[in-house]
Amino acid sequence: xxxxxxxxxxxxxxxTFLSRSRKxxxxxxxxxxxxxxxxxxxxxxxxxxxxxxxxxxxxxGVIFFSLLALIVTFDFYHSYKHLQKNPAADMRxxxxxxxxxxxxxxxIAGVYFSDNLAVLWVFLEATTLxxxxxxxxxxxxxxxxxxxxxxxxxxxxxxxxxMGILILSGLTDGNLxxxxxxxxxxxxxxxxxxxxxxxxxxxxxxxxESFPLYPVCVDALGIAPxxxxxxxxxxxxxxxxxxxxxTFTVVLQTDSAEWAKSVLLIMGILSVLIAAYKMSxxxxxxxxxxxxSLEHVGVILIAFSLGEAGLTIAIMxxxxxxxxxxxxxxxxxxxxxxYHTHKLRKIGHYFGYDQFGAIVFMIGFLGIAAIPPxxxxxxxxxxxxxxxxxxxxxxxxxxxxxxxxxxYFLGHNIMHLLFTEERECPVKVLTKPSVMESVMPFVxxxxxxxxxxxxxxxxxxxxxxxxxxx
Amino acid sequence: MEYLFIIGYAATLFYFTVxxxxxxxxxxxxxxxxxxxxxxxxxLTGMETINMIFIIFETVAVKAFIIPLFLMKIxxxxxxxxxxxxxxxxHYSLVIVFIVIISSFLLxxxxxxxxxxxxxxxxxxxxxxxxxxxxxxxxxxVFMNLIGxxxxxxxxxLLSLAVSQEKxxxxxxxILMDLLAGVMILGMFINHxxxxxxxxxxxxxTQLKE
Numbered sequence: 087x088x089x090x091x092x093x094x095x096x097x098x099x100x101x102t103f104l105s106r107s108r109k110x111x112x113x114x115x116x117x118x119x120x121x122x123x124x125x126x127x128x129x130x131x132x133x134x135x136x137x138x139x140x141x142x143x144x145x146x147g148v149i150f151f152s153l154l155a156l157i158v159t160f161d162f163y164h165s166y167k168h169l170q171k172n173p174a175a176d177m178r179x180x181x182x183x184x185x186x187x188x189x190x191x192x193x194i195a196g197v198y199f200s201d202n203l204a205v206l207w208v209f210l211e212a213t214t215l216x217x218x219x220x221x222x223x224x225x226x227x228x229x230x231x232x233x234x235x236x237x238x239x240x241x242x243x244x245x246x247x248x249m250g251i252l253i254l255s256g257l258t259d260g261n262l263x264x265x266x267x268x269x270x271x272x273x274x275x276x277x278x279x280x281x282x283x284x285x286x287x288x289x290x291x292x293x294x295e296s297f298p299l300y301p302v303c304v305d306a307l308g309i310a311p312x313x314x315x316x317x318x319x320x321x322x323x324x325x326x327x328x329x330x331x332x333t334f335t336v337v338l339q340t341d342s343a344e345w346a347k348s349v350l351l352i353m354g355i356l357s358v359l360i361a362a363y364k365m366s367x368x369x370x371x372x373x374x375x376x377x378x379s380l381e382h383v384g385v386i387l388i389a390f391s392l393g394e395a396g397l398t399i400a401i402m403x404x405x406x407x408x409x410x411x412x413x414x415x416x417x418x419x420x421x422x423x424x425y426h427t428h429k430l431r432k433i434g435h436y437f438g439y440d441q442f443g444a445i446v447f448m449i450g451f452l453g454i455a456a457i458p459p460x461x462x463x464x465x466x467x468x469x470x471x472x473x474x475x476x477x478x479x480x481x482x483x484x485x486x487x488x489x490x491x492x493x494y495f496l497g498h499n500i501m502h503l504l505f506t507e508e509r510e511c512p513v514k515v516l517t518k519p520s521v522m523e524s525v526m527p528f529v530x531x532x533x534x535x536x537x538x539x540x541x542x543x544x545x546x547x548x549x550x551x552x553x554x555x556x
Numbered sequence: 557m558e559y560l561f562i563i564g565y566a567a568t569l570f571y572f573t574v575x576x577x578x579x580x581x582x583x584x585x586x587x588x589x590x591x592x593x594x595x596x597x598x599x600l601t602g603m604e605t606i607n608m609i610f611i612i613f614e615t616v617a618v619k620a621f622i623i624p625l626f627l628m629k630i631x632x633x634x635x636x637x638x639x640x641x642x643x644x645x646x647h648y649s650l651v652i653v654f655i656v657i658i659s660s661f662l663l664x665x666x667x668x669x670x671x672x673x674x675x676x677x678x679x680x681x682x683x684x685x686x687x688x689x690x691x692x693x694x695x696x697x698v699f700m701n702l703i704g705x706x707x708x709x710x711x712x713x714l715l716s717l718a719v720s721q722e723k724x725x726x727x728x729x730x731i732l733m734d735l736l737a738g739v740m741i742l743g744m745f746i747n748h749x750x751x752x753x754x755x756x757x758x759x760x761x762t763q764l765k766e
Contacts, residue, residue: 139724202727204727204731205730208727208734211734215737218741218745227752228763231761231764233745234761237745238705238742241705242689245709248731252715253673255719255723259672260723262723281667
């Protein structure tokens with residue numbers, strides 16, 4: 087089943103690429119969703135199994151693949167709606183979009199289950215190529231600029247990460263399987279491990295959407311069709327974080343562990359700091375959400391920097407963030423369509439036009455701002471508490487202040503959007519909102535609340551199993 | 557022979573900074589491909605035959621011929637002949653690349669436990685990486701950015717030779733496929749940018765900002 091999943095996905099992607107029939111495309115997309123569901127069931131039953139030396143089904147892979155399958159199901163519906171509202175130039179163009187989407191999702195799945203870091207790198211590089219095609223969908227000068235920048239900087243970033251992987255292969259006699267390296271990692275040279283970690287984390291920052299390579303991600307998220315942005319800022323971001331997490335688990339066993347924690351802490355703090363600053367003068371709704379993602383990935387990296395204690399918080403945070411952010415991006419597509427713009431100053435009084443959509447957006451805002459009933463509130467509270475408990479008062483207080491600033495600017499923009507009149511020459515004729523388009527984002531938020539408040543035991547068991555520290 | 561390859565490779569890095577003819581840049585990439593195949597052939601002993609054949613194919617066919625020919629095609633299609641839009645004069649760049657190369661050799665000498673790595677190739681690989689980055693920064697043209705990316709990729713390939721750890725052939729093939737696909741798609745984007753803006757200058761790609 088494992089190899090069949092990838093083989094069948096590639097076949098479905100190829101047929102979709104060649105197809106010139108809309109009905110056939112929808113059938114193929116449905117088959118892909120069925121395949122995703124079958125794969126979820128398969129991986130749940132095969133946790134701990136290795137495949138072909140390069141893949142390993144661990145609980146991290148299972149958690150995030152299940153999340154991917156869930157978000158993709160919603161994403162296909164919103165992509166379908168987006169393509170209805172913004173039709174492709176011709177069928178060839180539309181088929182190319184769907185094919186790239188299938189291959190993009192398959193590549194992300196490959197990252198989740200890669201045990202070998204070189205294989206993980208290959209899948210990450212593949213995500214770059216497919217996502218560039220998706221960003222270019224609108225085929226205007228903005229999408230061309232965003233796609234080029236993303237493709238180019240991602241390629242350079244991944245080349246940097248690959249240098250780290252190559253040096254690691256030298257240190258481990260060619261063995262790049264994380265499940266094997268980390269057992270004997272304590273014997274690795276600490277100075278070289280620092281170089282390896284630095285190169286991999288810097289390179290993968292383009293996938294995590296964190297400091298230092300975040301600008302191309304913000305541009306891409308602001309321009310790509312919102313259903314594509316939803317996947318990029320959730321499942322792809324998780325893929326980058328998993329790449330860093332797998333390397334970090336190796337480094338944690340060496341004498342360079344404290345140094346690596348400091349690197350993640352600095353990257354995390356800088357990401358939150360930049361997000362707080364950028365949000366103060368952001369002009370577009372999608373970019374506001376993109377900077378919110380920068381803030382969240384910063385918090386996740388800060389949680390990683392706590393080591394074993396922070397990993398549970400980080401993984402739960404990643405799951406909840408994915409559900410909320412995907413929901414918001416889906417809703418954004420609807421808002422941009424109603425107002426014919428995504429410029430924040432031209433959007434206002436959303437409650438007056440679309441009450442249900444506005445309620446969903448409001449809950450989503452509470453979610454990303456980590457205000458109760460958001461599940462992120464508990465994670466951020468535990469994180470700040472952990473820093474204060476270990477005597478890092480400065481980090482705890484600094485994080486608290488930065489998060490407060492982020493909530494202020496986020497709230498300022500979203501409250502204007504929801505409750506006040508448009509601040510700048512509003513569009514006169516608004517499109518009638520569709521209730522159905524807010525149902526799916528709402529379901530995602532309900533799932534988030536279920537996970538945060540009822541805390542199902544099987545999720546926590548999987549998270550506990552996901553922390554491979556001796 | 558080892559020094560000949562290293563000096564030859566370093567010379568290509570210097571030449572990249574002083575010339576401004578696009579054809580020459582592509583020729584330099586061809587020379588880098590030839591040098592990489594020479595290094596593979598003369599210095600990678602003890603490797604399995606199939607891996608050896610694959611790496612020689614990768615360097616000779618892909619790096620020395622396929623990619624330069626593809627770049628030449630893009631150059632002709634977009635009518636890119638000579639570029640004098642560097643942001644830093646060539647003589648300054650020459651000094652900077654010289655400093656990069658010397659620093660890379662000094663860095664290699666300060667790192668401990670180099671038993672697993674071929675120090676001289678490692679040094680020039682690091683120098684190539686930084687020279688490629690520098691090349692990208694000083695040029696305001698997307699085609700030049702692609703050339704800079706290829707300098708970095710060749711540096712990364714040299715690093716893989718310096719580490720000289722065999723990877724399974726499947727992984728090597730996947731990495732090569734990714735690289736080729738990446739270069740092809742970047743090339744297609746350059747064509748698209750050329751068609752849209754009637755120029756390959758990156759100055760047109762500055763619309764996305766706050």
